[in-house]
Amino acid sequence: MQTTTCLRETHFTSQGPPQEAYLWWLGIASFGVPEKLGCSNLPLNSRQKELCKRKPYLLPSIREGARLGIQECRSQFRHERWNCKVATATAATPFGTGPLFGYELSSGTKETAFIYAVMAAGLVHSVTRSCSAGNMTECSCDTTLQNGGSASEGWHWGGCSDDVQYGMWFSRKFLDFPIRNTTGKDSKVLLAMNLHNNEAGRQAVAKLMSVDCRCHGVSGSCAVKTCWKTMSSFEKIGHLLKDKYENSIQISDKIKRKMRRREKDQRKIPIHKEDLLYMNKSPNYCVEDKKLGIPGTQGRECNRTSEGADGCNLLCCGRGYNTHVVRHVERCECKFIWCCYVRCRRCESMTDVHTCK
Numbered sequence: 001m002q003t004t005t006c007l008r009e010t011h012f013t014s015q016g017p018p019q020e021a022y023l024w025w026l027g028i029a030s031f032g033v034p035e036k037l038g039c040s041n042l043p044l045n046s047r048q049k050e051l052c053k054r055k056p057y058l059l060p061s062i063r064e065g066a067r068l069g070i071q072e073c074r075s076q077f078r079h080e081r082w083n084c085k086v087a088t089a090t091a092a093t094p095f096g097t098g099p100l101f102g103y104e105l106s107s108g109t110k111e112t113a114f115i116y117a118v119m120a121a122g123l124v125h126s127v128t129r130s131c132s133a134g135n136m137t138e139c140s141c142d143t144t145l146q147n148g149g150s151a152s153e154g155w156h157w158g159g160c161s162d163d164v165q166y167g168m169w170f171s172r173k174f175l176d177f178p179i180r181n182t183t184g185k186d187s188k189v190l191l192a193m194n195l196h197n198n199e200a201g202r203q204a205v206a207k208l209m210s211v212d213c214r215c216h217g218v219s220g221s222c223a224v225k226t227c228w229k230t231m232s233s234f235e236k237i238g239h240l241l242k243d244k245y246e247n248s249i250q251i252s253d254k255i256k257r258k259m260r261r262r263e264k265d266q267r268k269i270p271i272h273k274e275d276l277l278y279m280n281k282s283p284n285y286c287v288e289d290k291k292l293g294i295p296g297t298q299g300r301e302c303n304r305t306s307e308g309a310d311g312c313n314l315l316c317c318g319r320g321y322n323t324h325v326v327r328h329v330e331r332c333e334c335k336f337i338w339c340c341y342v343r344c345r346r347c348e349s350m351t352d353v354h355t356c357k
Contacts, residue, residue: 026066026101026119051174057137058170061130062123065171069122072238073115079310081285081297081317082111102293108190108279114245116194117201117276118238120171124205125234128167132160139166142229149227155213159228164209168202189255193277196259203274204240208232241276248276286317297356304354316356326353 039052039059052059073084086101104111131139141160149156175198177191212230217223231237249271250262259277261267271277283289288296302312302321312321332347 026070047177048174057135058127058130060135061126062174064130065123065126066119067122068126068234069115069119072122072234073118075235076114076118076238076242079303079308079315081309081315082282083300084111084115085295103283106190107283108193109282110245110248110276110278111282112194113197113200113248113276113278114241116197117204117241117244119201120175120198121201121205121237121241122234123171123174124164124167124202125231125237126167127170128162128164128205128231131163131166139163145229154223155225155227157228158226159212159214161229162209162231164206164229164231168206171198171202189251189253189259189279192255192259193251193279196271196273196277200244200274200276201241204237204244205231207274208237208240244274244276248278250281251277251279253279286319300356302354302356304352312354312356319357321354321356323352323354326351 039049039056042049042052042059044052052062070084070086074086077084082104084101101115104115106112130136132141134140140163142163142165145157145161147157176195208231209229210232211227213225213227215222215225251271252260252262254260259271261269261271283292283294285294286297288294288298297315297317298319300315302315303310304312304321304323306312309315328349328351330347330349331344334342334344337343
C-alpha cells in the first residue's frame with residue numbers, strides 16, 4: 001500500500017543515459033496493479049509512454065515480461081558471485097524512480113549483456129503468450145501456418161501456434177532506442193551493444209520454438225496429427241542465454257561501420273545476431289564495493305562439497321567459510337483420524353549451514 005501511494009505522487013522522466021532510462025520499465029514488476037496507475041505515472045520514458053497510451057491493454061504483459069526476466073536472471077545466477085541482485089527500494093529512491101539493476105545496467109560487462117537479453121526475451125514471451133490466450137484484439141494465433149502441413153505424412157498445421165513474430169515486433173518497438181538520438185562515442189557504442197543484446201534475447205525465444213502435435217484416429221492410431229508451434233518454457237530460454245553469457249564476445253570500444261571484436265586477430269570471425277556482446281571486463285564481485293553497489297560474497301551461503309560456482313572455495317573467493325548448525329522443526333508422520341482431524345508428530349533435524357567469511 002505504501003509503495004502504491006508513492007508511485008501516484010511520482011512523475012517519471014527519461015533523463016539520464018537512454019540505456020538506463022528505458023529500462024526503468026522493469027520497476028513495473030514490483031508494482032501491485034500497474035494498469036490502474038495510468039501510463040503517465042509509470043516508470044517509462046517518453047517513447048514507451050506514448051506506446052503505452054496507444055496500447056494500454058498490453059500493460060499486464062509488460063509487467064509479466066519484467067517479472068519473467070528478473071526472476072530468470074536471479075534463477076540462472078543464484079549460485080554465482082554476481083547473483084543478479086536487484087536494487088532495493090528506499091525512501092529516497094522508491095521502485096521505478098531509477099534503474100533496477102544499478103551499476104550492471106550501464107557497465108558494458110557480460111552481466112549487462114545478459115540483463116538486456118533476458119529482459120527483451122521476457123517481453124517477447126509474455127506478449128506472445130497473451131496473444132495466444134486471446135487477451136488482445138490485434139494479435140492472436142500465428143495465421144501464416146494455416147492450411148499447411150503434409151497430407152502424405154498424415155499431419156497438418158492446426159491448433160493455436162504462438163505468434164512469436166508479433167511478440168518480437170512489440171519488444172523492438174518498446175525497447176529499442178534509436179542510436180541517432182544519442183551523442184558521444186561511448187554512448188553510441190554502448191547503445192549499439194545493448195540493441196544487439198536485446199535482439200539476441202529475442203532470437204533465443206525464436207530459436208527454441210518447438211512443434212507440438214496431437215494424434216487423431218481410431219483407438220489412438222495416430223493416423224492423422226494436428227501440429228502447432230509453441231514457445232519453450234522461459235527457464236529453457238534462460239539456460240540458452242546463460243550459455244551465450246558464458247561464451248560472450250568482447251567488442252572494441254570504437255565503432256565504425258559496425259561493431260568489431262576487440263582482439264584484432266579475431267576480427268575476421270563474424271559476430272552473429274544471437275551472440276551476446278560486452279565491452280568492459282566484469283568487476284571483482286568477491287569484495288564489497290559500495291560505490292558500485294557490489295555487495296561482495298561475504299555471508300553468502302555456499303555448498304561445502306560442490307566443485308561448481310556454488311562451492312565454498314569458488315563462491316568465498318578463497319577466504320574460507322563459517323559453519324553453523326541450524327535446527328529445523330516440522331510436522332511429520334501425519335495421520336488422518338476419523339472423523340475429522342489430522343494428527344502429526346513434531347520432528348526436529350539439525351543441518352550444517354556454511355557461509356562465506
